[in-house]
Amino acid sequence: MRDYLFAFVITGGLTFVFSWVVWRVAMKFGLHPAIRERDVHKNPTPRLGGVAMFIGMLGFFVLSSQLPAFAIVWQEPSMVWSLLGAAALMVVVGVADDLWDLDWMIKLGAQFVAAWIVVFLGGIQIFYLPFGQQVVVSSWVSISLSILLIVIVMNAVNFIDGLDGLVAGVCLIANAVFFAYSAMLVRDFDNSEQSNTGVFIAIVLLGMCAGFLPFNWNPARMFMGDAGALLLGLMMASSAIVVTGNLPPNLLSDNDLFGRSQLLGAFIPVILPVVIVLLPLVDFGLAVVRRMGQGKSPFSPDRKHLHHRMLDMGHTDRNAVFVFYAWTAVVSLSVLLMYIGTTKGWPGRYWPGVVFLVVGCIACVIVTLPPARRTRRVVPQRKVLS
Template structure:
């Protein structure tokens, strides 16, 4: 565990220092786009935070390659190089889009290319699904399922990037829960090592989010942009695939540590990776259906995402972000508690997780549907006599969120 803590702290420190440097350089050279119609923020803000996060991730992986405890992770260097190469490609495309707004077809093509590199050259694929031991015998079926899974998660995470601290905080919570799960599951099945690719990726992403969040918290001075959001989605998908695609459900089904709930234990390896990104996936699915029903591209931007709807309900920007944090923690911790209940054989096994989920849902619904501080709705300005145009403030104040 000490090695993972060191990895988190190293990634966080490098990401924080570089985020501050990127912010200062972006302001100095005016490397920020104008305000878009769908944006919530009112002051042009740099979007190149993904560069700092990527370098922080690279630093952590570079150190891990020299660490004897992580030698098992680097036993297949081709897989690691494919993962890092695909991540670099996504970051480059994201940076170009953050600066010049690339066509969505170019971005989508790059996403499929990056996912293909990971699945084909890195051989990080979903060979098995923990659904009664079902195995995907066709290599092409496994390849296709893997590529589409990575692309969907990338876009799901990117779609919720609309408020200060939203993506960084949600991914921090999701990866923390997934790290705890991946660490415990290999402990419970009696594995000889707890150092796995899934745990390493989760730890690195925890550190990247911790290091970036201080500059991204409301009022944000720096956004992660598409580069950061797509990178987080890609690595989170790879972390989940590395454990679900190579995890034999029989190891749980035949393990006495799971008491009477072997079947639930076999489902959790695929259930938990989904629920930790449930909100991004929900927002992504709703956006695709909404846009295609109107005859538009599923990637055409609009102002109907879940965080926009939260603002329209009257929530303040910070309240909306905190509510998203609460929902993410609720759904992910509920499944984790169900898993812990099966391994420790608590009274009622997984029912404790179910009870926690029911109580949490009730509490989250109350704070979601009943905003504590409604945003003031500005009345339309009364017509005035023609006069000189007001001059903008030479030093406009930052808005709370975008």
């Protein structure tokens, strides 16, 4: 665990330092686009945070190649270098879009290319579907599913990037939960190089988000832009595939390990990677349905995302961000507790996770309500003397 803490601190430190450097350069040379109608901020702000995040990630990836503690991650260097290559492509395309507003088809095409690099060249694929012993036997199905998942998550994360600190904080919470899940999985059941790479990616993501968040907190000095959001989506999807999509069938079908005799336990490895990006996926799905229903491109911008609706309800920027944090923490932590309940030594005890989910959702619904409705007080009428 000390090695992971070291990775978190170094990645976070590098990201913080380079965020300051990128911010100073952007402000000196005026590298910030004009404010758009759908934007929430009022002052011109650089959108180059993704560059700093990538440099922080790249710095620790290179450093880790020289550290014996992370030697298992580099047993398949093609996987690591393909991730870095795809990430670099997304950062370049994201920066170009933030500065010159690229056509959505160009961005989508670049996303598929990046996903293809990770899947085809890096071998990061969904080889097993964790439903009993069901296996993805067709290579083209495995490749297609993996590419599609990566592209969807990248766009989902990018779609919620609309408030100061929203994406960085949500991804920080979600990846903290996923790191805990994958670290326990590797410790107890599957100490393969693939799973260790997934844990490694998760902790590096935590460092990137933590190092950048001080610059992105309201009022933000810098945004991560498309470069940062697409980078986070790419790495989150890749880590989930590496950990969950490679679990061997004999592990998934062993009732002594996961309590597979119960239905919920059979779906835990699938549910948890999904719920950590549940909020972005919901916003992405609603946006696609809404825009296509209006006869528009699913990638045409508008001001009807979930965070926009929160502002329209009367929430301040910070309050809206905290509400999203709360939903992310409640849903992801509840499923993590359910996962713990399926492990050996605590079989079938889902109730802590279920109770946490129910109570947490009730609390989140209350804080999501319009502030005026939550704070409205009944003023007693004055008694009229006759």
